[in-house]
Ligand SMILES: O=C(O)CCC(=O)C(=O)O
């Protein structure tokens with residue numbers, strides 16, 4: 001349902017990112033929110049004065065996501081949006097909202113939302129990401145460099161920061177598999193298939209499992 005991935009970016013890359021971010025301008029986060037979400041969005045985002053520096057930061061985040069096996073297996077991404085780099089200072093928050101159904105001029109359907117925590121939790125108070133799943137609310141505040149991936153269909157919010165500063169990169173994924181239940185089946189099946197391939201590469205069962213997995217993927221992809 002939701003996946004946390006520790007150490008998505010290395011400490012060296014993270015430090016570089018945070019240092020680069022410190023020198024750049026931020027603007028009102030409401031610029032990129034849908035109409036209803038804008039009512040409750042009270043944060044700042046990296047502005048566009050230094051386009052090159054901003055693009056460099058965004059590319060590093062995308063590259064880390066694309067090269068992470070766990071992210072690939074869980075999200076099965078088709079498209080990943082350009083990340084927003086957000087900052088919450090004391091008094092800032094992002095109230096309860098659901099993310100827009102599409103982004104990037106309606107070319108990306110938002111199946112999954114992603115938060116990459118860019119600074120350590122002891123550098124701010126509050127600022128938990130709270131997600132309301134079918135199993136009740138979950139509060140998430142991860143070590144720097146870690147990521148949480150959750151369904152964009154959920155209501156969620158960022159609780160007020162009361163002290164310090166919260167830095168995060170947020171982005172959205174269109175998955176090859178639109179339906180969450182199907183994606184979960186493929187995730188489990190994919191892991192089991194990999195184990196079979198490792199333990200019994202020449203067995204008939206491995207061929208059958210591989211065929212079934214591949215054909216489920218064929219049946220469900222793009223829907
Ligand atoms: O910063 C976060 O953890 C999530 C932000 C958010 O919900 C959004 O940008 O839509």
Ligand SMILES: [Fe+2]
Pocket residue numbers: 097098099113156
């Ligand atoms: Fe959101």
